[in-house]
Amino acid sequence: MCVLERLSPLRRFWDRFWRYAGGVSVRMKIFGIVLGSALLLSAAFIYQARQTFYRLMESELRQLGLSIARDVAARSTDLLLINDLYAVHTLLRDTRNSFPDVRYIFIISPEGEVLVHTFGPEGFPKGLRTSHPLPPGRTSDVTVLRTNEGWVWDVVVPVFEGRLGEVHVGISDVRLQETLRLLTWQMGVALAAVLAIGMLVSSLLTWVLSRPIRLLSEATQAVARGNLDVYVQPWAEDELGALARAFNHMVQELRRMDELRREREMLRRQLLERVIQAQEDERRAISRELHDSTSQALSSLLMGLRTLMDSCDRASVKQRAQYLHQVTTHILEEVHRLAARLRPMLLDDLGLEAALSRYIREWQQHTGLMVDAVIHLGERRLPPAVETALYRIVQEALTNVARHARGATQVSLVLERRKEEISLIVEDDGSGFDAQSVDYTRHLGLLGMRERAELLGGSFTLESTPGRGTTIFVRIPLGEEKNHVASQTTLAHPHRG
Amino acid sequence: MSRPRQPLRILIADDHAILRAGLRALLNPYPHYQVVGEAETARQTLEQVQKLQPDILLLDLNLPDVHGLEILGQIRHLSPKTRILVLTMYTDPAYLQQALKAGAVGYIPKHAADTELLTALQAVVRGEVYIHSSMTRGLLENLLPQQPDAESSQDAWEQLSPREQEVLRLVAMGYTSGEIARRLHLSPKTVDTYRSRGMEKLGLRTRAALVRFALRKGLLRLEE
Structure with missing residues (x-):
């Protein structure tokens, strides 16, 4: 618990960091990593170089200070012995002028008195005289003094083993610092230039690296949209190239499967279309046969019986003929009904509206339910396939209402010709059901309606809610009729041949 | 009721020989109905109508070449005086409406021909329109509005x-x-x-x- 709490600020920081860093593109991520490490490397390099250079220069300056001090001590010994302070001063001044790093030189007598110094009119600084005495027993010593002009290495060497005093040489680090600054600046500029080139190169690299990923991502989206004609050029022989090749292979496989599926679907449709067409043809033929030959023969029979009844005087024969007349009339009616049920002549002769009106009228008589119908199909006849499909769909829909829609009191039928499509809606206010759970494979009636609509390039929608009735929507485009007729004629061909 | 002195000249157009024979047999006992010709197809019907100029045409709608409804107008054009009595298997009011619109003056379902034909002929001769009683209901149903909507303002x-x-x-x-x-x-x-x-x-x-x-x-x- 405690550990977790201690971790949590780190975690929060990481989360916040990742919210920004994770949001940028891979390109930016790679770019950021390269840039960050380059900056870090440069900083470390500059720091290290400065340190090394400074240490090197410092020891150089110490050595320089020591050799100058020893040299001055040696050369001033004789002059001090003869007390030629002027010559000593000249020596000091010349020495100081020859070495720009030397800030000052002075000599203190064994009594602690400043004998000669190189300070100008500003005078000898206070406190300098006693700030760095030579430790006893040493032949030289260096210490760092902090002055108002920065750090100064104060080198002290005895003159004539200390009997004539001590030489102090002050080496200033001003020039060293300046050199250091210059060096740092130059290194900075050089590194910045290198960094800029590096950034350019890395951005180019990241673009090149992320391009195949971007292309792949675009291609994936295209495939998701259903476009299977994409091809991703493999970029190189690396992992991304392999990925591109795998992707292409996958798309190819998908395309093959899709074609296979389409082909199967088309075959299934053709078969279904053929079955439906054959069924309709058969029904039409039988219906016409019943209507024409059978009914006509029965009508003739009726007329013959009538003639018999009128011309025969024997009561028993007349009675018998009367009975046969009744039976024949009954058979004729039955044949009629059968023919209409198979396929109403009306549909072929006068069209969908007439056929539907009759079907609805009979359905109303049969079920006792009212159908409120609005039918607007215009003057022009619809293509026969569309008429048949719509007639069968209405038949199925109303049959379903009679069979399943318990409690229905009103049935609506709206059939309209629109600009480019036919819209059919059949609605009841019966018990309804859950439309989401409809299994089309188990409700062949619904499946049949959908198949008939889809075969004509149309759509079938079922909406139903328990307690709120059921509505079916069928839309059949009229633009595609040419296609359809063409496919039908080719299908009908082997049938006839 | 004044009987016409000249017999009424009737043309029968139906593609079923057996039915034509039945009709002839039905009309045979009545000398004032004279069947002057028979036609099996729409084309024959038009030819016969033009040639014979019959008083009455008994027309089956279901002819093998062209649908009967489609030649009604032509018949009236070829022989304006011919009264057309449709004799058909079709019992749907839609056919009836179409036939009446195209100029037919009578409509009898075939199954009722044996009992109704003579009555229909008489009515048509008198200049009336005859429609078989089983079909008038359907005709009226189609004419009446099915369900008046509530008047929504x-x-x-x-x-x-x-x-x-x-x-x-x-x-x-x-x-x-x-x-x-x-x-x-x-x-x-x-x-x-x-x-x-x-x-x-x-x-x-x-x-x-x-x-x-x-x-x-x-x-x-x-x-x-």
Whole structure:
């Protein structure tokens, strides 16, 4: 618990960091990593170089200070012995002028008195005289003094083993610092230039690296949209190239499967279309046969019986003929009904509206339910396939209402010709059901309606809610009729041949 | 009732020989009906009509080459005095309407020919229109409006909320509840609620009534 709490600020920081860093593109991520490490490397390099250079220069300056001090001590010994302070001063001044790093030189007598110094009119600084005495027993010593002009290495060497005093040489680090600054600046500029080139190169690299990923991502989206004609050029022989090749292979496989599926679907449709067409043809033929030959023969029979009844005087024969007349009339009616049920002549002769009106009228008589119908199909006849499909769909829909829609009191039928499509809606206010759970494979009636609509390039929608009735929507485009007729004629061909 | 002195000249057009024979047998006992010719096809019928100029044509609609309804106009053109009595297996009022529109003056289903033919002939001769009694009901049903809608006034529509109007308009246009819901960013259930509330306010009970209402109000227009 405690550990977790201690971790949590780190975690929060990481989360916040990742919210920004994770949001940028891979390109930016790679770019950021390269840039960050380059900056870090440069900083470390500059720091290290400065340190090394400074240490090197410092020891150089110490050595320089020591050799100058020893040299001055040696050369001033004789002059001090003869007390030629002027010559000593000249020596000091010349020495100081020859070495720009030397800030000052002075000599203190064994009594602690400043004998000669190189300070100008500003005078000898206070406190300098006693700030760095030579430790006893040493032949030289260096210490760092902090002055108002920065750090100064104060080198002290005895003159004539200390009997004539001590030489102090002050080496200033001003020039060293300046050199250091210059060096740092130059290194900075050089590194910045290198960094800029590096950034350019890395951005180019990241673009090149992320391009195949971007292309792949675009291609994936295209495939998701259903476009299977994409091809991703493999970029190189690396992992991304392999990925591109795998992707292409996958798309190819998908395309093959899709074609296979389409082909199967088309075959299934053709078969279904053929079955439906054959069924309709058969029904039409039988219906016409019943209507024409059978009914006509029965009508003739009726007329013959009538003639018999009128011309025969024997009561028993007349009675018998009367009975046969009744039976024949009954058979004729039955044949009629059968023919209409198979396929109403009306549909072929006068069209969908007439056929539907009759079907609805009979359905109303049969079920006792009212159908409120609005039918607007215009003057022009619809293509026969569309008429048949719509007639069968209405038949199925109303049959379903009679069979399943318990409690229905009103049935609506709206059939309209629109600009480019036919819209059919059949609605009841019966018990309804859950439309989401409809299994089309188990409700062949619904499946049949959908198949008939889809075969004509149309759509079938079922909406139903328990307690709120059921509505079916069928839309059949009229633009595609040419296609359809063409496919039908080719299908009908082997049938006839 | 004045009997015509000259017998009435009748042409029978039917592709079934057995039926033509039956009709002849039916008319045989009546000397004032004289069958002057028979035709099996629409083409023959037209030829015979032109040649014979019969008083009456007994016409079957179901001829093998051209549908009987389609030659009615031509027959009237070729022989204006010929009265056409349709004798057919078709018992649907739609055929009846078409036949009457095209100029037929009588219509008898074949199954009633044996009992009704003579009556029909008499009526037609008198200049009346004869329609078999079994078919008049269907004719009238088609003429009467099926279900008068409650008269919904202009005001009722104006009193609907904009959302109700929008939903009803889309329902009348034939969109599914799902489509309307997606279009208006509502749930299908809400769409149903708007719809039933709006219909109730308009006094409409069915979708068909709503469509008729919308057509009357000009909320939607039909093609053609």
